[in-house]
Amino acid sequence: MTPAIAIQHLTKFYRRFRAIDDISFEVAPGEFFGFLGPNGAGKTTTISVVTGLANYQRGRVSVLGHDVRRDYRLARAQIGLVPQEFNFDPFLSAEQILTFEAGYFGLLREEARKRAHELLNLFGLWDKRREGYKKLSGGMKRRLLIARALMHQPKILILDEPTAGVDLELRYWLWDFIRELNQKGTTIFLTTHYIEEAEKLCSRIGVIHQGKIVALEPTENLIRTMSGEEVEFYLKNKITERPKELESLSLIYEDGGKKLRFEDKGDAISKVLKALCHRGTEVERIGVRRPTLEDAFLKLIRKK
Ligand SMILES: Nc1ncnc2c1ncn2[C@@H]1O[C@H](COP(=O)(O)OP(=O)(O)OP(=O)(O)O)[C@@H](O)[C@H]1O
Ligand SMILES: [Mg+2]
Numbered sequence: 001m002t003p004a005i006a007i008q009h010l011t012k013f014y015r016r017f018r019a020i021d022d023i024s025f026e027v028a029p030g031e032f033f034g035f036l037g038p039n040g041a042g043k044t045t046t047i048s049v050v051t052g053l054a055n056y057q058r059g060r061v062s063v064l065g066h067d068v069r070r071d072y073r074l075a076r077a078q079i080g081l082v083p084q085e086f087n088f089d090p091f092l093s094a095e096q097i098l099t100f101e102a103g104y105f106g107l108l109r110e111e112a113r114k115r116a117h118e119l120l121n122l123f124g125l126w127d128k129r130r131e132g133y134k135k136l137s138g139g140m141k142r143r144l145l146i147a148r149a150l151m152h153q154p155k156i157l158i159l160d161e162p163t164a165g166v167d168l169e170l171r172y173w174l175w176d177f178i179r180e181l182n183q184k185g186t187t188i189f190l191t192t193h194y195i196e197e198a199e200k201l202c203s204r205i206g207v208i209h210q211g212k213i214v215a216l217e218p219t220e221n222l223i224r225t226m227s228g229e230e231v232e233f234y235l236k237n238k239i240t241e242r243p244k245e246l247e248s249l250s251l252i253y254e255d256g257g258k259k260l261r262f263e264d265k266g267d268a269i270s271k272v273l274k275a276l277c278h279r280g281t282e283v284e285r286i287g288v289r290r291p292t293l294e295d296a297f298l299k300l301i302r303k304k
Helices: 043-050 072-077 094-104 109-122 138-150 168-183 195-201 219-226 244-249 268-278 293-303
Strands: 005-014 017-027 032-036 058-063 079-082 156-160 187-191 204-209 212-218 230-235 252-254 259-263 283-289
Touching: 005 043, 017 043, 017 058, 017 212, 032 043, 032 195, 043 058, 043 156, 043 187, 058 072, 072 079, 079 138, 094 109, 094 138, 109 138, 138 156, 138 168, 156 168, 168 187, 168 195, 187 195, 195 219, 195 293, 204 219, 204 293, 212 219, 212 293, 219 293, 230 268, 244 268, 259 268
Parallel strands: 032 187, 032 204, 079 156, 156 187
Antiparallel strands: 005 017, 005 058, 204 212, 230 259, 230 283, 252 259
C-alpha cells in the first residue's frame, strides 16, 4: 500500500543549522499519527517540507506516492494544512478566505461557495462570514484555519498545534470532529504540546528531538516501554531514615515520610516490602497509578 506520507533520510539545514537530521518514517493511509517534540525540535520544519513550503538538502519525501518536489502540485493537493501560525490575508473576509483557498485547488466558484457555507455553518462561523479575520477571537481563528484546510476535501489533514489557546469545550468538539474525519478515512498527522490530547487521539506516535526521531511506536507501546506503573505505599507510621538497600530504586518520600512512591520495575515491590517489614513499618494502603503518555514523553526527552 502506498504510504500517505513517506519520509526517507530527510535532512534540512537553515544556513549552517541542521534543523532536521536524517529522519525516516512513514504514515499509513487512514492512520491517526501524532508527531510530538519539545519547542524547536523540528516539527513545523518537517511539516513545511512535507507540504512543499520549505526546501531540503537530502532525502526523499512523498505524499501518496507523489514526490513533494517533482510532483509538487499533486502532492500538495492531497493535503489540508492547518498551520501553527495564523497566515490569513488581512484584506479578506472569513468567507473569502475559504473561497480563495478553494481556487488554489481548482474548485469551481459555485462549488467553492457551497462548500464554504457548509464549513462556516459547521464551524459556527456563519455570523462572522463577512468579518476580516482580525475581528475574530483566537478560537474562531483556529476554527477558520481548520475550515480552510478542509475546503478541497483533502485525503490527509496535517494539524500543527490546532488546539493551542483553544477553550476546553471547543477542544473537546475539535477532538470529536477530527476523530470522526479519521473514521471516515482521512489520514491525520497531528502535532501538539497537549500530550494528553495525543494520547487520547493518536494510534501511533513519533517523537522528534533536536531534529532526530527518538521514538516511533504505537501509543500504548510507547507508554509501556518508557515507564512502569507507579506504586504508592501509604505507611501507618513515618519512616525516619531512608533504607540504604533501597537506594537504587529512586524512591520518592512524601508527606514527611508517611508516603513512598516508586516505579513498579523488576522486584521493586518485594524489595520495598522487605525493607519496611525489617523495620517494623506497616503499610496501610497501596495505590497504583497507570503511566500516561506524558510520563513516557518526559522520560524520553529528559534521557536525551
Ligand atoms: N525560517 C527559519 N530560519 C532559521 N531557522 C529556523 C527557521 N524556522 C525554524 N528554524 C529553527 O529550526 C528549529 C526547528 O524549528 P521548528 O519550528 O521546526 O520547531 P517546532 O518543533 O515546530 O517547535 P515548536 O513546538 O516551538 O513549534 C529551531 O531551532 C528553529 O529556531
Ligand atoms: Mg512548530
